[in-house]
Amino acid sequence: MKKIIAAAVATAFVAPAFAADVTVSGSQEFGYKDVNGVTTSAMDATVSVAASTETANGIAVTAKINLSGEGANDGGSGITMTGDFGTLALGDAPSAADAFDVAEYSKLVGVAGVGAPDAAISWTLPTFAEGLTVLVTNGADNNNASSGENHTGIGLKYATGPMSVAYAKNDNEDNTTQTLIAASVTFAGITVNAENFEDGTSGSTEEKKIFGAKYTMGDVTVYGQNQTNENTSGTKTADVSAFGLHYNLGGGVTAFVETSTDDKDAALDSTGVGVVVAF
Numbered sequence: 137m138k139k140i141i142a143a144a145v146a147t148a149f150v151a152p153a154f155a156a157d158v159t160v161s162g163s164q165e166f167g168y169k170d171v172n173g174v175t176t177s178a179m180d181a182t183v184s185v186a187a188s189t190e191t192a193n194g195i196a197v198t199a200k201i202n203l204s205g206e207g208a209n210d211g212g213s214g215i216t217m218t219g220d221f222g223t224l225a226l227g228d229a230p231s232a233a234d235a236f237d238v239a240e241y242s243k244l245v246g247v248a249g250v251g252a253p254d255a256a257i258s259w260t261l262p263t264f265a266e267g268l269t270v271l272v273t274n275g276a277d278n279n280n281a282s283s284g285e286n287h288t289g290i291g292l293k294y295a296t297g298p299m300s301v302a303y304a305k306n307d308n309e310d311n312t313t314q315t316l317i318a319a320s321v322t323f324a325g326i327t328v329n330a331e332n333f334e335d336g337t338s339g340s341t342e343e344k345k346i347f348g349a350k351y352t353m354g355d356v357t358v359y360g361q362n363q364t365n366e367n368t369s370g371t372k373t374a375d376v377s378a379f380g381l382h383y384n385l386g387g388g389v390t391a392f393v394e395t396s397t398d399d400k401d402a403a404l405d406s407t408g409v410g411v412v413v414a415f
Contacts, residue, residue, distance in 0.1 A: 156189040162203075167410035172403045195219040202228070222262040229258035231314075232273045232289025236302035238320040238329040238348075252306065252314055252333070255289065269293040271304070291316075298322040312336040326351045341368050355384040359394075375399040388414040 162183035169176050183203040190196050196218040214227020230237075234252035255273035263269075271291040291304030299321045306314040318331035326349060333344040348361035359380040365373045380394035390412045398404040 156187040158185070158187045160185050161415060163412055163414040165410060165412045167408055169406055169408040171406040193219075220262065223260040225258040225260075227256070229255045229273065231255040231258075231275055231287065231306050232271055232291035232304040233306045233314045233316045233333070235271055235273070236291050236293050236304050236316060236318055238300075238302070238318045238331055252316065252335075253287065255287075267295050269295075273306075275306075287314075308337065325353065342366070342373070355386075357382045357384070372400055374401070376404075390414070 160183070162181065164182075165180040167178050167180070169178075181203075184200060185203075186198055186200045188196070188198045198216045200213055200216075202213045214225055214229055216226075217224045231253050232255075234254070235258070237252065253275055255275040257275075258271065258273045261270040261272070269292070271289075271293075273289040273291075275287045275289075277286050287306045287308040289304060289306040291302065293300060293302040300319065302316070302318045304316045308314075313334070313336050315334045316331060318329070320327065320329040322328075328347075328349045330347050331345075333346070335342045335344065343366045344363060345366075346361065346363045348359070350360075351358045359378075359382070361378045363374065363376045363378075365375075367373055376396055376398045378394065378396035380392060382390050382392045384390055391410070392412070393407075393409045395407045396405065
């Protein structure tokens, strides 16, 4: 892994055959976690290399290489092209049901999040109404790990001031669907989000309800989130509450402590501490 990262960083600074702006960013995270008495430690490196250029007819193009693999459900390596036609993302792009996921705190220990699949192609249409974003996506069979099905998706998001609402749906070729309804609002330094995700890829629909909040005061950010999963009979299969405190030490360094409890399975209760260096 170290050799791969070193080679990629070195390559990024080699003068290319075309005029492009090249940037390198990433982070290194150390985490120590206790899950019901079983402890684990891990280092997690993220390195992204991006090259931006413009075609002869004015289309802005960016190629991004994500060496961490962390973008499994958030969009990672790929190519984006922006012009009068909107924005076209090719490669590891978020599907419609993932693109408008507002549960940004699903990285908290013990919280699984929505888990919608990636897409191979994502097209954000040109803006034709202020505050409205329209997204169309298509994923190949290998993009949907839960069902292995090709899928198409459409998403709508409307934002005005500190508030946004969104609706998105993925249709799989096996006639199953994934549907997301989400909302977020920010006021007085507090961000509150809520979403409902119905996942039918397992053969029987599972409903996930996620509520979260974030409050930042100076260098301290406090997170809280609750996620419940229910099957078709209305039985809860998970009920997880997670909390986190992140402290910005400056210079791109953040220390954190996080904890979670699952009312349906105490064996999954966890606590984690760690530090992140971003660059």
